[in-house]
Amino acid sequence: MALHSAHKGKLISVIGDEDTCVGFLLGGVGEINKNRQPNFMVVDKNTAVSEIEDCFKRFIKRDDVDIILINQNIAEIIRHVIDNHNAPVPAVLEIPSKDHPYDASKDSILRRAKGMFNPDEML
Amino acid sequence: MVEIAEDLDRICTTLDKLTLDSLSLIEEEIQLKLILENSMCEGETHLAKARYIMGHKNVSALQLPTENSPEFSASIQTLSNEDEKLYGQKSFEICSIKKDEDKSVHDPIKWFGILVPQNLNYAQNMFKQALQWAIQAINVQTQLRETLIAIGQLKKVKANMFVK
Numbered sequence: 001m002a003l004h005s006a007h008k009g010k011l012i013s014v015i016g017d018e019d020t021c022v023g024f025l026l027g028g029v030g031e032i033n034k035n036r037q038p039n040f041m042v043v044d045k046n047t048a049v050s051e052i053e054d055c056f057k058r059f060i061k062r063d064d065v066d067i068i069l070i071n072q073n074i075a076e077i078i079r080h081v082i083d084n085h086n087a088p089v090p091a092v093l094e095i096p097s098k099d100h101p102y103d104a105s106k107d108s109i110l111r112r113a114k115g116m117f118n119p120d121e122m123l
Numbered sequence: 124m125v126e127i128a129e130d131l132d133r134i135c136t137t138l139d140k141l142t143l144d145s146l147s148l149i150e151e152e153i154q155l156k157l158i159l160e161n162s163m164c165e166g167e168t169h170l171a172k173a174r175y176i177m178g179h180k181n182v183s184a185l186q187l188p189t190e191n192s193p194e195f196s197a198s199i200q201t202l203s204n205e206d207e208k209l210y211g212q213k214s215f216e217i218c219s220i221k222k223d224e225d226k227s228v229h230d231p232i233k234w235f236g237i238l239v240p241q242n243l244n245y246a247q248n249m250f251k252q253a254l255q256w257a258i259q260a261i262n263v264q265t266q267l268r269e270t271l272i273a274i275g276q277l278k279k280v281k282a283n284m285f286v287k
Binding site: 008009010011018019020021022026027028029030031034036039040042066069088091095096097101102107109112115116 | 142149153164182183188196198203212220267275
């Protein structure tokens with residue numbers, strides 16, 4: 001882990017279930033900025049899909065966020081919004097969660113890659 | 124005619140190379156995510172143990188800061204630099220900010236109390252490790268994304284050559 005004296009670094013945002021958020025925030029990624037905006041969102045079974053979508057869109061717009069970590073099962077819920085995000089920054093990484101092990105066939109980038117290897121496309 | 128055949132040959136060779144590259148990148152990304160999953164699982168196990176010792180409500184989202192909490196900075200941030208491997212795209216690395224460098228940084232473990240069980244420290248270390256794997260997975264993912272874009276562009280060029 002590199003140590004840098006001048007912190008011009010950017011943030012890692014987390015959208016996930018309780019354990020994922022508690023864990024990564026314990027790891028030190030959490031921040032509350034001057035505008036009282038947190039860089040994380042705890043999603044539970046009562047969270048509305050529109051809330052998750054709004055939060056994801058808000059993180060994408062923030063220029064101090066470089067990476068968004070999102071649980072794969074939550075990414076599935078807002079797949080249409082994630083698939084529309086084509087910019088390299090902020091990078092979106094789908095991570096597994098306690099109740100939902102990692103499934104490569106659902107991963108946005110890997111599905112795009114799979115599409116490339118369609119036999120008709122290879123000609 | 125010979126020139127076109129040569130160009131086509133060159134494009135096909137590059138496409139083959141990029142396709143092989145993308146396959147190995149897919150493999151690498153899946154491996155990294157499985158390692159990340161292991162680190163997170165271990166971290167979550169330690170969180171569960173801490174929860175058993177401290178009580179269910181004492182290690183939960185209730186301890187996390189809210190919009191009404193005083194402002195503070197993240198102690199783990201990312202630094203990006205342009206990478207040749209990523210066709211000029213940014214690659215990320217983690218940087219750790221110490222409290223003496225920035226006063227607004229504090230140890231998140233204090234949200235859970237002063238005398239916390241050792242398991243919470245173990246969980247913290249496991250999630251810090253998970254972050255390292257996540258950053259590596261993101262760098263591989265960026266590389267894969269750029270490779271896929273390059274493949275797509277070359278396929279278009281190839282298709283145009285056939286039309287001519």
